[in-house]
Amino acid sequence: MRVSLKDVAAHAGVSIKTVSNVVNNYQHVTPAMRERVQRSIDALGYQPNLTARHLRKGRTGLIALALPELGNPYFAELAATVIDAAAERDYIVLLDHTGGRREQEILVSQGFRSRVIDGLILSPIELETEDLRDRTESVPLVLLGEREFDLSHDHIAIDNVAAARTAVQHLVSLGRREVAFIGDRRGRSEPSRLRKRGWREELVSAGLSADDGLIAATDGWGRADGAEAMTRILETGRRPDAVFAYNDLMAIGAMRVLHERGLRVPEDVAVVGFDDVAEGRFSTVTLTSISPDKEAIGRLAVESVLARLGGNAPEPQSIRAAYRLIERESTLGRRQTSEGADG
Template sequence: MVVSLKDVAERAGVSAKTVSNVVNGYRHVTPATRRRVQQAIDELGYRPNLTARHLRAGRTGIIALALPELNNPYFAELAEEVIDYAAGLGCTVLLDPTHGRRDQEVLFVRGVRAGLIDGLILSPIELENEDLAERGSEAPLVLLGEREYDAPYDHIAIDNVAAARTATRHLLELGRRRIAFLGARHGRTRQPAHLRLRGWREELAAAGAAAGDDLVATTDGYTRADGARAMARLLDSGAAPDAVFCYNDLVAIGAMRTLGERGLRVPEDVAVVGFDDIEDGRYCAAALTTIAPHKRAIARAAVDALLARLDPARTPPPDSPRRIRPGFALVPRESTLGRP
C-alpha cells in the first residue's frame, strides 16, 4: 500500500501542510512537532514523491557537478561526498568532466545544461573573471576550489597558504632545512599552485631557512609521472633537498618512486609531504604524510549553498555571496615520521 502525505498527517495529528513543511526541511516547525511527524513517517514508511515535488516547484531535482578530472582520486572522493549528501536532500547529481579546459568550463558557466539542471557546482581550473562576468545562465552557481575570483558567487575553498605553511612547518619541526617544493606552475598567480608555493616561502622565511628557486620544481600537470620527472630534475640539478612538499599526493607518490630508484630512503634521506589525503597515499611503501582538506565539509557547504539559492524558504541565503573556508588537517605518517 502506498502511504500518502495525508496518512502521515492523520497519524501525527497535524495538518498535511505541516507534514509537507517537515519533509521539505522548512525551519518554522517546532522541535516537538517535527519529532512527532518524523515518528509517523518512520512508522508508516512514507517516501515522498520527489518528482512531483520538483515539478511543483518548477525544478528538475538535478544539480550538475563539473570537475576537472574524474580519474583524479581527490575529485573522485569529493564527487562521492557531494552525490551522497545531495541524495539525502532529494537531489540527483549529474557529474561532468571539464578536463581543466577553459572552453569546457565556459560552456557550463554559460548554461550548456540550462534546461536540464537546477544549478551548478563548478571546480574551475582555467576559467577567468571575464568568463564569469559574461555568464548568461540564471541557474545558481557555486564555485569550488582554490582559484581566486572576483565574482558574485558563493565560493568554497580551503586556505591554501595556511595549509602549505602547516605542511612546511611540520618538516621544519622535524629538523629539515632544505625543503623543496614540487608542483610550481608558470602563469597566473591566483592558481592553487601559486598559493601553496607562497605558503611554503612564507614559512621558510619565518624560520630563516633556504627558500631559493633551486629548490622549486615546476610540473606540466599533477600526476604521478609529473612528480617522478620533477623529482628527477631536482636531484639532477644538485639541489640536494632533505625534504619535499608536493602540490598534491599524486605528485608526492611519483616523487617517492624516483627517490627509491635513486637509492634514497623516505624519510631518512628525504621526507615527503603531499596534499589531498587520497586513499592511495595511505598504502605507499612509506604511508604518505599529507594535508587533508575536509572533503565532507566542502561537499556539504557546496550543496547547502546551492540549495539556499534555489529554495530561499528552506534556508534563506545571505544577502551577498560568501567565501566559505572549510578546514584542513595535517595527517603525519611514515613518509615524514618513519615507521614506529
C-alpha cells in the same frame, strides 16, 4: 501499484497533510505522530515521488558538479561528499568533466545545461574573472577551489597559502633545511601559485633559502608528473632533504623515484603531500599530507546552491573550510604518528 500518500494516511489513520508533513520533515510534527506515520510508511513501502515534488516547485531536482579531473582521487572523494549532501536534500548530482580546460569551464559556467539543472557547483582550474563577470545565466553558481574571483558568487576553499606554510613548517620543525617544491604549473594555475607562495613564505620566515633550483614545474599533477619532477631535481646534482608536493599523487610519484635512487623516506628525504587521499594512507610508506575537510566542502557547496535557489541566501561570500596536517611515516618514520591540528 505505487503506494500513495493517501494509502499511508489511511493505514496510519491520519490526514494526508500529516503524512506530507512527516515525509517533508516538518519540525512541528510530534515525535509520537512521526513514529506512527513512519511505521505505516515502512509497512507499505512508500517511496516519495521526488520528481513530482521538484516539478511542483518549478525545479528539476538536479545539481551539476563540474570537476577538472574525475580520475584524480581527491576529486572523486570530493564528488562523493557532494552527492551525499545532495541526497540528504532529495537532490541528484550530475557529474561533468572539464579537464581543467578554460574553454570547457567557460561553457559549463555559462549554463549550457541550465535547462535541466537547478544549480551548478564548479571547481575551475583555468577560468578567469573576466570569464564570469558578464555571466547572464540565472542558475545559481557556487565555486570551489583555490582560484580567487572578485565576483558575486559563493566561493568555498581552504587557505592554500596557510596550508602550504603548515606543511613546510612541519618539515622545518624536523630539522629539514633543503625543502623542494614539486608541482609548479607551467602556464596559468592559481592553486599551484598559492601553494608555492606558502612554501616560499615559510622558508623565508624560518631564515632558510627558497631556492628556485628546488622548484620543479610540471604540465600535469599525476603520479608520473611527480616522478618526472623528482628525477629532474636529482639529476641537477641537488639532493633536498625534504619535498613538499602540490598533491598526494605527485608525492607518491616522487617517493617512488627516491626509492629507486636508494634514498630512504623519511630518513634521507621527508615528503609531504596535499589532499589526504586514501592511496597515501595505504602506501608502503604512509604519506604525511594536508587534509582539507572534504565533507564540509561538499556540504557547504550544496547548502549554498540551495540557499540561493530558495532566495534566502546572504550576500555572496568567500567561505574558508578547515584543513589539518596529518602526520604519517613519510616525515615521522615508523614511530607513532599524530592527527595534526585543524587549520
